[in-house]
Amino acid sequence: MIYLDSAATAFQKPPSVRQAVWRAMETMSSPGRGAYPSAMYAADTLLECRMALCRLFGVIEPEAVIFTSNATHGLNIAIRSCVRPGDRVVISGYEHNAVTRPLHAIGAKVEVAAAPLFDRPAQLRAFREKLKGANAAVCTHVSNVFGFVLPIEDVAALCRAEGVPLIVDASQSAGILPIDFQGLGAAFAAMPGHKSLLGPQGTGVLLCREPPEALLYGGTGSNSLDPNMPDFLPDRLEAGTHNVPGIAGLLASVRWLLQRGIRNIRSHEEMLMQSFYADIAENPRLKIFRAGDPSAQTGLLSLQIAGMDGEDAAHRLAEQGIAVRAGLHCAPLAHRSAGTLDRGTVRFSFSPFNTQKEAHRAAAILMDMAR
Amino acid sequence: MYLLLCRSLTYAQRSGKLLERKGITATVTKAPRETAKNGCSYCLRIPDRHREKALVLLESAGLAPERIFRLDEGRITEVRP
Helix, strand or coil, rough: CCCCCCCCCCCCHHHHHHHHHHHHHHHCCCCCCCCCCHHHHHHHHHHHHHHHHHHHCCCCHHHHHHEECCHHHHHHHHHHHHHHHHHHEEEEEECCCHHHHHHHCCCCEEECCCCCCCCHHHHHHHHHHHHHCCCCEEEEEEECCCCEECCCCHHHHHHHHCCCCCECCCCEEEEECCCCHHHHCCEEEEEECCCCHHHCCCCCCEEEECCCCCCCCCCCCCCCCCCCCCCCCCHHHHHCCCCHHHHHHHHHHHHHHHCCCCCHHHHHHHHHHHHHHHHHHHCEEEEECCCCHHEHHHCCEEEECCCCCCHHHHHHHCCCCCCEEEEECCHHHHHHCCCCCCCCCCECCCCCCCCHHHHHHHHHHHHHHHC | CCEEEEECCCHHHHHHHHHCCCCCEEEEEEHHHHCCCCCCEEEEEECCHHHHHHHHHHCCCCCCCCCCEEEEEEEEEEEEE
């Protein structure tokens, strides 16, 4: 199989991740409950992971690095911490349902800072026009449908200037693009552990700058007599037993990323994307959503095939060993913004473990299908 | 033996690592029930002779303990910093 659905989850991971998960299952019990060796080994592994994530994302205090079960979990915490019913919240036009659904459930007044696909200056202007007086802002760093890299540093600067807390959805950027959380001054940044951070599923990270509201209430191994959740991090946001094998795997993957270098990974994925695109660009049946400026897109590309349903195309590709995702990608807002809501798209997303040979092979199969 | 009560396990771990780096043996353990007024907590056990140096190091790192106790032949008494 040629796996080109890394935007959904990283299927191929560094070998050290699997080894770390296995070792954790053999040697670690639950942190924050006892103080015997297997519990402390688990606790030390969690702390090491928090500290590695501090290095990766420019966070000062490891307590501000929270383990979640995925980015959706983190976004729900962040949104419920910043938004009350009726609050005016500005979002980009490329947000995932993990952002729009919690906002809808809370009853926020959502305003979309609409901008054309891949137009970063227009995106910034749209935020500038709407931010004044907003209660909060949410902005994805990279669109999960189109790979569009939004100008998050500039959006963050606008939010700081207006005193509007910003929540960053880093689901598609963590592990690919540099993120300086301290420099951004955002209230929160949420990300999954299992996409470009290359960790196991069931892991996620929430970086906190603002005091958060607890989402889950339960045992933390601390302050047990107090009926309230602890008012300090990470305990306030980490009720229940941790996913210790998952976090051990995440530690291994973050160390791999730190050693390999985010910029090298980005260069590799850009090369793959360019190889793939160059092979298919001239096909008149393909409508390809490609940024004119390479810095405005990651190694993720969506397209439509004239006269062919996207899910059917994905099925045919799977039959030939190419794994992709089709449809709305849980992001109808992004499709509405790009004008693809009626048909959705077929999405190809590359990882550090794909090769140029695979990119060419996938392009050849697609070209054959779209003759 | 002194018990330095920490506000969380993460603080206890960070405190322990800091002290170990400075040559002070520090063991993270569950805090005795009578020391943790809010219930479960973690503490650092350090030898008597290292108390002063440990407190200075922890204070300067922003990791000052919540409370300090002396453990002497099973008897626990709170001491002021």
